[in-house]
Amino acid sequence: xxxxxxxxxxxxxxxxxxxxxxxxxxxxxxxxxxxxxxxxxxxxxxxxxxxxxxxxxxxxxxxxxxxxxxxxxxxxxxxxxxxxxxxxxxxxxxxxxxxxxxxxxxxxxxxxxxxxxxxxxxxxxxxxxxxxxxxxxxxxxxxxxxxxxxxxxxxxxxxxxxxxxxxx
Amino acid sequence: xxxxxxxxxxxxxxxxxxxxxxxxxxxxxxxxxxxxxxxxxxxxxxxxxxxxxxxxxxxxxxxxxxxxxxxxxxxxxxxxxxxxxxxxxxxxxxxxxxxxxxxxxxxxxxxxxxxxxxxxxxxxxxxxxxxxxxxxxxxxxxxxxxxxxxxxxxxxxxxxxxxxxxxxxxxxxxxxxxxxxxxxxxxxxxxxxxxxxxxxxxxxxxxxxxxxxxxxxxxxxxxxxxxxxxxxxxxxxxxxxxxxxxxxxxxxxxxxxxxxxxxxxxxxxxxxxxxxxxxxxxxx
Numbered sequence: 001x002x003x004x005x006x007x008x009x010x011x012x013x014x015x016x017x018x019x020x021x022x023x024x025x026x027x028x029x030x031x032x033x034x035x036x037x038x039x040x041x042x043x044x045x046x047x048x049x050x051x052x053x054x055x056x057x058x059x060x061x062x063x064x065x066x067x068x069x070x071x072x073x074x075x076x077x078x079x080x081x082x083x084x085x086x087x088x089x090x091x092x093x094x095x096x097x098x099x100x101x102x103x104x105x106x107x108x109x110x111x112x113x114x115x116x117x118x119x120x121x122x123x124x125x126x127x128x129x130x131x132x133x134x135x136x137x138x139x140x141x142x143x144x145x146x147x148x149x150x151x152x153x154x155x156x157x158x159x160x161x162x163x164x165x166x167x168x
Numbered sequence: 169x170x171x172x173x174x175x176x177x178x179x180x181x182x183x184x185x186x187x188x189x190x191x192x193x194x195x196x197x198x199x200x201x202x203x204x205x206x207x208x209x210x211x212x213x214x215x216x217x218x219x220x221x222x223x224x225x226x227x228x229x230x231x232x233x234x235x236x237x238x239x240x241x242x243x244x245x246x247x248x249x250x251x252x253x254x255x256x257x258x259x260x261x262x263x264x265x266x267x268x269x270x271x272x273x274x275x276x277x278x279x280x281x282x283x284x285x286x287x288x289x290x291x292x293x294x295x296x297x298x299x300x301x302x303x304x305x306x307x308x309x310x311x312x313x314x315x316x317x318x319x320x321x322x323x324x325x326x327x328x329x330x331x332x333x334x335x336x337x338x339x340x341x342x343x344x345x346x347x348x349x350x351x352x353x354x355x356x357x358x359x360x361x362x363x364x365x366x367x368x369x370x371x372x373x374x375x376x377x378x379x380x381x382x383x384x385x386x387x388x389x390x391x392x393x394x395x396x397x398x399x400x401x402x403x404x405x406x407x408x409x410x411x412x413x414x415x416x417x418x419x420x421x422x423x424x425x426x427x428x429x430x431x432x433x434x435x436x437x438x439x440x441x442x443x444x445x446x447x448x449x450x451x452x
Contacts, residue, residue: 093184
């Protein structure tokens, strides 16, 4: 009886994990695509400095972070994958989502900047430890993106800048 | 300076093209396949090893395993007299066929389930529900003889051996506290409560042989199973049915054995008073 109960619990968890996981993931990918398109004008690079002959209006730290949980289906699939080895395909999209979300959140802080340089990504695991003596198998992943947003001081507005030349 | 050309991602290498469900079935299939093969092979090995153990080693193994099973049952002091009667039936059964090299201990436990369990170490646990359903001594002797048959064939050791193989397998393969192996342990450990139909039939035949030697005939000894077949649907029988073969089929096979061995027929012996008390409504 106990065995049957745990089997049913397991199957329910697996089904819920799968359907909820797929739905949430699809929705998240659609959203990411949409938001990335809007912020396409803002480059995000890993280089440490830019060489430009211009005045900098501001250079400031921007951060973006996200915590995404593994669902039970992914966890089980990864546990099975642990036996045979190979790419853990259950987790690849999850990490992809987390990285892109973190980068986007970072960019969304400074939509008026010209570039974000020195962008770094940090990944860490949250959970998976022991709660009340019982090992908790489910984990979350945190991805943390940070960089330096730079805005270049533009010359005065074009019509103003053009005016002296016209006068000359 | 490098020119920046914004470009939208159209394809994502991090999202697998195949469904995750497919991966699940492939991996699960592989795991189950491996476990099955190893389980079968090791199971066969256990059978061979258990068959070759010396009686002394087998008994020692069994007595090491018995405490964890015996802890599941509590003896009832009110049933002591009846328990002694049962023990007497069993002892005579064994003596008349000359099987005195090994002693068995009967435990009568207050439980409305109609069942009897053979526990490693020569312990036979009989539920009072079973005694209440018995109509003659021969019927009870048949149940006891059946359990002795399990011991004679070392069925418990075989079952335990397989159970241990299974446990060892999942622990080695998946780690002791893994969710997958925990599930496996719980579901498959339950399946281990059952002996195979072949083992049950062999135990039945063993019991029948003991009965024939003790009473000189086998009349009445199968009545218990016959009534069982008629009343299959009653809830108190479910425990018995969970761990034993379908009674109708069983009786048929046993009747064939009775004919084949041309056992004599005679008059069944009535129940001793202490056991009859349990059967009566006012009894303990």
